[in-house]
Amino acid sequence: MADIGPSSRTRAGLEWRPHRPVTEIARATPREVAIGLSFDGRPHTVLMATPDNLEELAVGFTVTEAIATYADLLAVTVEAAAEGVLVDVRLAPSSRTRRLRPRTLEGRSSCGLCGVQRLADAVRPLPAVVSRQSFRPAAIERAVAELGGRQPLGRLTRATHAAGFAFADGSLGPVLEDVGRHNALDKLAGALLRAGTDPAGGFVVVTSRCSFEMVEKTARIGCPMLVAISAPTDLAIQRADSAGLTLVALARDDGHTVFSHPERLGLVATDLAEAI
Incomplete structure (x- = not known):
């Protein structure tokens, strides 16, 4: 392996705060x-x-x-x-x-x-996601809760994304970090393939917004569900629906929103008229 140096470096800065003197600080920054x-x-x-x-x-x-x-x-x-x-x-x-x-x-x-x-x-054709793996909403809660503690570079710099693989019960396997959300997901895909882990048996959880490329990368490794901390784009939802991928976004401590193929989570939409 080539010696390519550390993932972060410390840089000096001047911190300004109202009603406080300007202070010299040192901050860890991720390398790009x-x-x-x-x-x-x-x-x-x-x-x-x-x-x-x-x-x-x-x-x-x-x-x-x-x-x-x-x-x-x-x-x-x-x-x-x-x-x-x-x-x-x-x-x-x-x-x-x-x-x-x-x-x-x-x-x-x-x-x-x-x-x-x-x-x-x-925007190219996607393979159909054929995995019949099902999940419980509690598995998403567990994966999201564990993800924060598995980001050493993110905690150090506050400037990176993470992509993790959760098993069916929500327990986390590998978590990879990068300044780029697509890079983090590609690193995760590579780690799963090299380890011989079958992506069809679990789901991907990411800290970023969910654009259509994130959906495509998840579908191409045969993973049945993508969970994003932030919001999805319209095209991401379209692509997930057409590929047979369960797309979950806005995954927070107080719940999450399922935008496509909720059957993998055993969820059925309540009729709006009855709800009113």
Whole structure:
């Protein structure tokens, strides 16, 4: 593994507060590094990411972007460079690599589709989620409650996202962090695949808002439910519904909202007329 340095650095600042003197402070900040991702030596994109768990990031990106299956991956190499980090994914010569979605600029940490050139490449067909795993609402509460204590970089910097995998009972497995929400989810996907954990038996929980790319990445690894702390977009709900994915958002201590396929949670909507 290349020596690419720590995930955070301490920076000095001047803190201003009303009715208080200006104070010098030191604050931990997450590193945001250019990660050059290539396939078989051919450059594909540059991701702005926190420089840890880069093998997992590369594996997850390859699968969730529908570039190749996990079985097609032979090796991932990581090399430190003056400008950032170079990560190369080597694919089996016999693999039927899917057409790479062309990009013309770097993928920023806040963006999942930076540089995509064509509308047809932005919103692509999704595989159907076939897992019949069911869950109880209490499992979501448990996963959300545990997630806060599993984010050391987030607690240190207050500037990162996390993506975790919860088993059917809501107990948390791996949790990965990054400055980018898409990167955190790709790292989680890669960690699950490398560990041989079947995503179909649990659900993904993320600290970010739920955009359609987060739905797509969850569906492509065959996970039946995505839980987001924040709100979803309209397209995220559409994509989740069409893919057969249960989408839960606004997951807080006092409850959550199910936007698609509530049957996995055993929920039935109360008739509005009767409620009134």
